[in-house]
Amino acid sequence: MKPKTRHKKYKTKNPIQDAIEYGIDVTLLYEREELSPTERMERHQQILEFVEELRKAGKKKHGEG
């Protein structure tokens, strides 16, 4: 059986459906639609800070490798 690949070209007539089938969580897009650009930027910065903390924790546990 041919394995499914991430880059399979999904194409329906609806880009929202395409995104869902591709694996995008579109609920995040609807949520961000309600925010102002500054709020979107601040949300992004918070997530980025969290990701950086996770990276630091990973490095601390497993070394710089």
Next chain:
Amino acid sequence: MVKVKEFLSRLKLCNIKFIIIGGQAAVLQGSAYITADIDICYDRDKKNLENIVKSLSPFHPYLRGAPKDLPFIFDAMTLKKGLNFTLSTDIGDIDLIGEIQGVGYYNDALKYSEIMEIYGMQCHVLTIEGLIKSKKATGRPKDEPVTKELEALLEIRKQKGKNKSG
């Protein structure tokens, strides 16, 4: 991680003509994409190049990933001789883009931009259509997820518009 507020304040203070593009523009447009740097498309006129140098020099810009002993002078002449620069600075990674693939130079990109208020500052940001055009032109596999998101966002906005008018 780039200090976006500090960076934009600095550009505004020095009257830089710029458009926020790339991942941060996608974020401002409502994408859930995560990016650690900021890309701007800048006007390449002489005065703007001088102002960019004046605004960013205090943050010690250096070519990202270049050997530490590589001579690099951040001045208007260097900017004039080059086009796109990927820089590390004290306030994070900043990409200065002279030409956006699929869109063009600053004046072309203005046609694909809209003004948004960010931290109380009025900034030009590449539109969803402009972002899709540039992402498709580069054709990088890593841009495929964000392109899908942007196309979905465009459709969400269309449906919102229909609902409002209907």
